[in-house]
Amino acid sequence: MIRRTASIVAALTGAAFLLAAAPVLAVQDAPNKKLKIVSSLPQTGSANAQTTSIVNGIKMAIEERSAMVDGFKIEFEAMDDASPQKGNWDGQIESANAKRAIADPTVVGYIGTYNSGAAKISMPLLNKAGLVMVSPGNTAAGLTKPGLGEPNEPAVYRPSGKVSYFRVVPADDIQGAVACEFCRNDLKAKKVFILHDRELYGKGIADVFKKTAEATGVEVVGFEGIDAKASNYRSLVTKIRAAAPDVVFFGGTTQTNAAQVLKDLRAGGAKIPFVSPDGTFEKAFIEAAGKDSVTKEQGGVYITFGGVPSEMLTGIGAKFVKSYQAKYGEIPEAYAVYGYEAGCVLLDAIDRAETKDRAAIIAAVAATKDFNGALGTWSFDENGDTSIRTMSINTIEDGAFKFVRTAGGAAKAK
Amino acid sequence: MQQTVAAAEFLAACALSRVDAVSGFARDGLLSSQEVFTQQLVTGLSNGMIIALIAIGYTMVYGIIELINFAHGDLCMLGAYFALTVVGALGVDQWAGTGGIMGLVLVLVGTAAFCGSLNWSINRLAYRPLRKASKLSLLVSAIGASFILVNLGLFWGGLPMDVFADGTSSAAPKAFPALVSAAPAAQIGDVIYSRTDLLVLCVTLPLMVALTYLVRFTKLGKAMRAVAQNPTGASLMGIDVERVIGASFFIGGSLGGFATVVYSLYNQTVSFQMGYRMGMDAFIAAVLGGIGNLPGAVLGGILIGVIRSMSDGYLEARWTNTVVFGILILILVFRPSGLLGAKLREKV
Numbered sequence: 100m101i102r103r104t105a106s107i108v109a110a111l112t113g114a115a116f117l118l119a120a121a122p123v124l125a126v127q128d129a130p131n132k133k134l135k136i137v138s139s140l141p142q143t144g145s146a147n148a149q150t151t152s153i154v155n156g157i158k159m160a161i162e163e164r165s166a167m168v169d170g171f172k173i174e175f176e177a178m179d180d181a182s183p184q185k186g187n188w189d190g191q192i193e194s195a196n197a198k199r200a201i202a203d204p205t206v207v208g209y210i211g212t213y214n215s216g217a218a219k220i221s222m223p224l225l226n227k228a229g230l231v232m233v234s235p236g237n238t239a240a241g242l243t244k245p246g247l248g249e250p251n252e253p254a255v256y257r258p259s260g261k262v263s264y265f266r267v268v269p270a271d272d273i274q275g276a277v278a279c280e281f282c283r284n285d286l287k288a289k290k291v292f293i294l295h296d297r298e299l300y301g302k303g304i305a306d307v308f309k310k311t312a313e314a315t316g317v318e319v320v321g322f323e324g325i326d327a328k329a330s331n332y333r334s335l336v337t338k339i340r341a342a343a344p345d346v347v348f349f350g351g352t353t354q355t356n357a358a359q360v361l362k363d364l365r366a367g368g369a370k371i372p373f374v375s376p377d378g379t380f381e382k383a384f385i386e387a388a389g390k391d392s393v394t395k396e397q398g399g400v401y402i403t404f405g406g407v408p409s410e411m412l413t414g415i416g417a418k419f420v421k422s423y424q425a426k427y428g429e430i431p432e433a434y435a436v437y438g439y440e441a442g443c444v445l446l447d448a449i450d451r452a453e454t455k456d457r458a459a460i461i462a463a464v465a466a467t468k469d470f471n472g473a474l475g476t477w478s479f480d481e482n483g484d485t486s487i488r489t490m491s492i493n494t495i496e497d498g499a500f501k502f503v504r505t506a507g508g509a510a511k512a513k
Numbered sequence: 514m515q516q517t518v519a520a521a522e523f524l525a526a527c528a529l530s531r532v533d534a535v536s537g538f539a540r541d542g543l544l545s546s547q548e549v550f551t552q553q554l555v556t557g558l559s560n561g562m563i564i565a566l567i568a569i570g571y572t573m574v575y576g577i578i579e580l581i582n583f584a585h586g587d588l589c590m591l592g593a594y595f596a597l598t599v600v601g602a603l604g605v606d607q608w609a610g611t612g613g614i615m616g617l618v619l620v621l622v623g624t625a626a627f628c629g630s631l632n633w634s635i636n637r638l639a640y641r642p643l644r645k646a647s648k649l650s651l652l653v654s655a656i657g658a659s660f661i662l663v664n665l666g667l668f669w670g671g672l673p674m675d676v677f678a679d680g681t682s683s684a685a686p687k688a689f690p691a692l693v694s695a696a697p698a699a700q701i702g703d704v705i706y707s708r709t710d711l712l713v714l715c716v717t718l719p720l721m722v723a724l725t726y727l728v729r730f731t732k733l734g735k736a737m738r739a740v741a742q743n744p745t746g747a748s749l750m751g752i753d754v755e756r757v758i759g760a761s762f763f764i765g766g767s768l769g770g771f772a773t774v775v776y777s778l779y780n781q782t783v784s785f786q787m788g789y790r791m792g793m794d795a796f797i798a799a800v801l802g803g804i805g806n807l808p809g810a811v812l813g814g815i816l817i818g819v820i821r822s823m824s825d826g827y828l829e830a831r832w833t834n835t836v837v838f839g840i841l842i843l844i845l846v847f848r849p850s851g852l853l854g855a856k857l858r859e860k861v
Contacts, residue, residue, distance in 0.1 A: 143684060144684045144685075145682050145684050145685035145686060147682045147684060147685075148681055148682045148685075183663075183664070183667065183684075186684050186784075186785070186786055297831060323829055323830050323831070324829070324830065324831040325830050325831070326830055326831065326833060326834065328786075328789075328790055329790070329830075329833075330560070330776070330780055330787065330790055330791070330794075331560070331779065331780045332825075332830075333556040333559075333560070333822070334553055334556050334557070334821070334822040334823075334825035334826045334830075335825050335826075335830055337544075337549060337552040337553055337556060337826060338549075338825070338826050340544055340552075340703070341543060341544045341549045342543075343543055353685075353686075358686060358688075358782065359686075359780065359782055362688075362780070362781050362782065363780075366707065366709070366781070367705070368697070368705050382678075382681070383682055383685040383686075386678045386681075386682070386685055386686075386687065386688065387685060387686040387687065387688055387782065388688060389688030389689075389690070389691070389781060390688075391691055
């Protein structure tokens, strides 16, 4: 009896050992050498049009290399980090996505997230596991830059102490400042009323806007967080009318009710320019706002964006837009090219990495220098930020976005 | 590239000069504090009347079968999609927003009929089979119905119609055309009484009067009151209890239908998620006024609207929910059955 038990224990131990070793073996000895890239973006909800075009961009980057890098086959899976209940990113799902990517040993790159709030959740998980994360859309400054967000940022996202998060889009410390300068110089604003959605991204950019306004002599007559689920903001509009600002700035996204704020401003009789950041730079915003409230006669809508819109891209970027149009039959949404760029830079790093393990790939992404991509020639700095600082101001005309001018630029770098 | 930038800058300059030409506000001077107060009151009353109309549907169902109908807000949401579809089918241009009184009446009545029938059907399919089951099962059934309605709304928004932007994004909030222009109906000083404020008043007041008449002076109303008091007793007196319950679901639903059209015209947005907030506000209003009590629901709705508006206006917007629930708790501590609620009767 005892001998039998012992042999069962031995057999079980052996089996457990084999099981534990199996994934390691799979990577090293796989005959058809496979590597996997995943993306995690909110695809249930109104950001869907935007995020689908980001996924298309990533797919195009992979297809351009015929899904082969340095003898390895590249697989891709697009994960959704939104839930139908929220219609927006959901922390629980984002966390599950990150854990799933970590658990799959063939995954060597994580492209995401779209929302800065979601990045806050997956960044520490992926960092601890040593999996590289490249974001096509996060702009909250605190995610990478010390001193601009909470006191514990960005160290709190880097439990391993190393930088494993990179973004191809310029951060909000630049965007918020650009938006404020636009209000001061172009819209001749002397008084601004600032609203935000109380999320990491929206409040972050509103804070930068406020700081810039105060530093440049623009009076901030109001600074208020809204309830992103309220049915309307008429009372707030009365408050805004009483403060009589020249411009209203809203730090937030389409998903946090930007269009409703705009509509209520117009319905409440406040015909002043409405300025919002790139979280509203998507067709869904115009669709939700309706054509009447976005016109110049109603005060105008101006949207800052951490780059230039698709149709203003040059070189490789223009080529990308052209082939995107040929393939999908429409002009890509603004962030598609960032999906493409994130894919390209990740594949390029995988190509350069000596061994194809996660650590080597992080090192290769970090070493990206003078990368010649769709957004121009750029590098990642020591925080994981892009060296690009060009921004654009856009407006809405005839129910479509219209480029106004570029802003920011290298000269304004601090 | 340089040329395009220059051209764009020129265009921007042109555009901006136009912005400057339009004066931002109706008058250069600031609103006086009294004007601000009046304007907030108008906003609060308008929002409150809409909440009240939805709350009536809540409170009616509770009064009769003691069910907190969690699907009620989502029923209204679906009504908004119905209204938007009708508006689209009538060929009203989504952007231009021209539409006549006839169209408006058609949309109002159509949506009310739709919501009423839907509410009646939900009662027939999801609640009536559970009449003898515990109240908790009924509640779970209501939550289930709410989920189904939300997902129907999500599906509806993806239909290939112009008003839904050809369904490019089913979840995106849709713009509801401004059939009633947002232009002021009257302006006294700097206080704007918009046409939508007027619309809210013109739709909600007659409905409330009509409902009061129905409940107080008609045979059906008498039957409804009887069933609310004692269903067994009512059935012994020859009242068809199920028919009366069905009728109150229909009436409550159609009031919700009227409310949702007014809501959509007032806010100009339709989204599959709006039902949650509509239902929540209405539920609080019903509880505040005394659930089961019709004038209480109206009073509660108006109070919630005004409290929200004043809190947004005089405190910070982020405190509004805290203020609303704080006041609710305070009132319930001193009047556990709500402002106008009667003492809870024992039902055996």
